[in-house]
Amino acid sequence: MGTAASLQNAPSREFLEKLFRTAFKIRVFESEGIKLYRQGLIRGYFHPYLGQEGIATGVCAALSEGDYIASTHRGHGHCIAWGADVRKMVAELLQKETGYCRGYGGSMHIADISKGNLGANGIVGAGTPLGVGAALANQVKGSDAVTVTFSTDGASNNGTFLESLNLAAIWNLNYILVVENNQYAVSTRIEESTRDTDLYKRGLAIGVESHQVDGNDPLAVHAVMEQAVATCRAGKGPVLIEAKTYRHMGHHVNDPGKYMPEDELAYYKARDPVDRARNALKEMAGVSDDEIAAIEAEIAAEFADAVEFSKNSPEVTPESFREFAVGY
Amino acid sequence: MATRELMYREALREAIDEEMAANPTVFIIGEGIAERGGSYKVTEGLLAKYGPKRVRDTPIAEAGMIGVGVGAAIAGARPIVEILYVDFAMLGMDMIVNQAAKFRLMTGGDGRVPFIMRTQGGTGGGVAAQHSQSLEALFYHIPGLRVVMPSTPSDAKGLLKYALRQEDPVMFLEHKHLYMTKGPVPDGEHVVPFGVGDIKREGSDVTVIAWSNMIPRTLEAAEALAAEGISVEVIDPRTLVPLDRDMIIKSVLKTRRCVIVQEANRRGGVASDIASIVQEECFYEMDAPVEIVAGMDIPVPFNLTLEKASVPQKEDVVAAVKRVLHVQSLAAAAE
């Protein structure tokens, strides 16, 4: 598997800490969120990003204010890496008025338009054309903002994948398609849904700069993303990045994932992206275990605060909903 | 107000031109719309005026281009996506139904989608079943979409300008038979808001509600009926969503009779929904049941005689008006 170009300078502590904080925050959000789900506080679909944190973490670290992201049904990690307010995220999962979408959207629809987060999506593959559209809007407006769509191995076999990337290519859009290849679509293995499982080749076929990277390595993801962003800002976009990864559990909270071979799961758990971010911070920046424990405690406290905030938030009422519905 | 005679397609072009000049985020994409000016010549000259960034040809990728338009609208631009035939919009239904229509609600009201799909439908060209449909009912059924069906050059211009200034996804459904029709268009700024119908002909005996290409046909029928002493009021809602319920109800309460004419096939159509509104609001004031004149529940055939037979003609409207006026039975009673 190709890895990203090695970093020119040793990364700073600040940067490494940011990566670790992001990855760990996603880990806490998902594992604690699952507990809330099991307590009956969250209902509906909840697709955990556990095991894939390295991708959102590395990708978003290479983006700037003014850029855009479009996400998937497995979108909590993308929101957090994008800098979302954890309080508003938890409140949305708890269907409260204070949530990102007033409780009208839920896990699969968290969005923050004013900050360039075009939202999670309940339709597999839909983020591709939407993201290309945002990139097109920015080109028309004369902005050099970059738009990233987080996509999936499952979405790569949908027609809009080709249609959208091709449109981005003929128009040289500032667009980066990040394909999170976790090798499963629910229980269907990638080998069953395509003959060539190297998905980055889909981009090469239509003249798009394409890379494959270890999605469980946040530093490698970041490095290849920096290169992709540079390509885009030089007017040579789009770029496709295939990030190989693996889920730490079944497709959603209620899927035991029995079909995932134990040895394969163990292989990827041994290459845990959060551990890698933590080790990088320790080894490359010499941060002590105590300091790391303090960061982890801070993030856990932030989540606990978000849960308290959400529990105490007002319920959505049918009255305000009826007002909202006027003119629909 | 001073007016000029314009063709429907010229009026549409004026609307796009004026709004592109006024707002740099308005742009248009579609198949063959740039250099060639589009199959119906609506976009002729816009490439030269606004350049390739804002007037773009696309590959044949309807799902992709509709989706890209929706994404651009979410991100703050004002895209117009021209789809050659409404039939081809079916390839992009996910983007219309599951994305554009839902986004505002799913984001709790923060996300708006000022996306415009311009396309055309209807019969009239002998272009057979996959190029002749009237599909407004599909969009009408989906909460979150606006459905616009102009019947005149003036309405076409005013409604398209309004569409480019409001915040919701618009299904702007033109009619292939209307592009070359002419009519007066007001000089200067001309904007027609959504949800405001237009009385195309005033009358007192019966209200006929129609839209798009059924308006000229209904007006011909009204003219013929006038010669027989029957006064028909012709109402064009112009936008099906939002619908000008008040205008319809007021007119039916006045005439006490109602006929609804739609080119689309009858089953599950917009006419049926309007009929239900009319009976709910006017039942006790009416002198006859609501009549619906609609297309047959069958795909549109290629053969021109059959094509005509499959959608309402002037004679069908005349007959329906006479039925609600009990003209036949009065004549029979007089014998």
Ligand SMILES: Cc1ncc(C[n+]2csc(CCOP(=O)(O)OP(=O)(O)O)c2C)c(N)n1
């Ligand atoms: C158009 C569409 N078809 C099917 C589904 C049901 N569905 C939800 S997630 C999923 C699997 C997705 O797999 P993949 O795209 O690889 O993403 P992952 O879950 O692995 O992150 C399916 C089939 C859907 N949401 N949308």
Ligand SMILES: [Mg+2]
């Ligand atoms: Mg997958």
